[in-house]
Amino acid sequence: MASVTLNEITHQYYEGNDATVAVEDVNLEIEDGEFVVLVGPSGCGKSTTLEILSGLLQPTTGRVLFGDENVTGQPARKRDIAMVFQNYALYPHMTVKENMAFPLEQRSGITGEEATDIVTDAAEMMGIGDLLDRLPGDLSGGQRQRVALGRAIVRDPEVFLMDEPLSNLDAKLRREMRIELQELHAELGTTTIYVTHNQEEAMTMADKIVILNRGEIQQVGPPQTVYENPANRFVADFIGEPSMNFFNGEIATDGFVIGGDADPIALNGVSVPAGREAVLSVRPENIATVAPGEGDVDGTVRLVEPLGSHFEAHVTLPNGDDVIAILETDTTVEEGDAIGLRFERDSIHLFDAASGERFD
């Protein structure tokens, strides 16, 4: 097992004479045994970063370190890694057993009975012991993904790389496999780097979450920290479901003024000079409904969505902004009601309108 370091990694694609920057100046420290999730919208550079880690792709500039060893320039077959792909990437002409034994033979030259023993153990661990003689084409999606994971664990590599391994599974199976993956990681303790666009997977599985956008790292940290203290507007918007409410406005001497002539919203301890254009944001669960005029803003309820465990109210403000608030199921709020909304003071975030960076 090993720690992994990405040092000033930049990667450019060339199409003719036009260079497209896929990843820009990425610096990342991953500790030994950590479960790190790279998350971001499609095209954010997360899969490129993973391929650079694997050696399938070489960075234009920058260095990749496994432990203290500089592995930049080494092809994938020389790096002590195993990888799991979104579409499973099982060799269709080989049985499950042959698929799982393939990296053993290729990498370590282990064949015959020794390989069979290792494969059988790994298959038992993944619960696919009875599928060893089948072809991938005869397996269900969930079984194929188990085989792909089995093929990754047989060699006991230093680093696991996973490229959206659960994206092709249905919701229920995805949830099950998510838990199994976490248990597997707890058992093996192998450094794992996991790419997904699904923020729920990122939040639940990661020791450390890395949010990427347009090839640049936006924020790195434990999931809860990122959730509670997003570094910029992009992270605030990306993490959380339903996503945060944003209000454009201006910092005034006595608080924050939402566009127009509404009363300022009092702020706690933000030292930003008055007059700056800013964005105030608050999560739906940090909004309480009160009588009109008693909260921070007033609005009209446009729609109430019952979701079983809670309700989501869509409230339209006088300036046309739409706000989502999470309500208890015993709420009496109905569509068409005029209500006030109060924001929890400690949960208000302020971002610079121009740069999107957080004001502290």
Add this chain to the structure above:
Amino acid sequence: MAGASSSASTDADADSEFDIDVEPPLRPDEPSREERLRDWATTGAYVATVLLIAAVMIGPFLYMISVSMMEPYTVRQIPPKFLPADPLQWGPHNYERVFTKFDFTRVLFNTLVVTVGVTVFNVFFDTLAGYVFAKMEFPFRRVLFMLILATLMIPEQVTVVPLYVIVSQLGLLNTHLGMALPFAASAFGIFLMKQFMETIPSTLEKAAMVDGCTRFEVFYKIVIPMSKPAMATLAIFTFIGTWNAFLWPLLVASDSSMYMLEVALAQFQGRFEQDIAALMTGTAIASLPVIALFVALQKYYVQGIKLSGVKG
């Protein structure tokens, strides 16, 4: 459909053993009389169509076999006979004649050597080139591929003279190599292999590289086994094409001991006479290996369908 209705009628028979007068009640999911009639009519029409097509395909083939077994004078009778009047006239005499009059064994040997050679060369080179064009990035890839495709538009007759000059200067006239070499790779084959290999997901190759393969190992351990259906198709096309080749073997082989099959068969059609019985006999012998090859490689077609059903 036919199976379902026959089992339904056995049920009805079993019932009627006890209630002879009472018509067995129709179950709601059982097809009515009209529906069954319509099913039979559909099936009947389907079978008739298939039989007709089969007759058109197989008829000439059977006629060829029949003629090859007839006495030469029976063949010339008008109206032509599909079968000899006296079945005892049928016999392998034409086969004996073909093998004695000609060194037909030698002809078959020549044809087999050249055909197998060309097929092996083609599958080997086209697969390699197809992979390179399908999966590798290099400068002028598209231009090179277009150039290769462009050669498909040049008819064989145009290239035959310069080819002849080259082969003759290499001293390869009247040799198997001279007959095979100009066709050792084909634009069509490269195109076929490229198109097939492009459908192999690149994540499979990535997985293989992570699993410890070099680029060439990826090619022969993953891509080649997956490309067997396309390779089989290419082998069949090349085999049949070369087996039936006429123009080039005619030019290169001036010595009758180097004749290939089609050239030899042409000898039965002289300027003043046509030995149709011998011609049909030679053709019947010539078609056997092609049929055998097709039967042997047929399972790869099935595998091809199965492979394409595999996700990822």
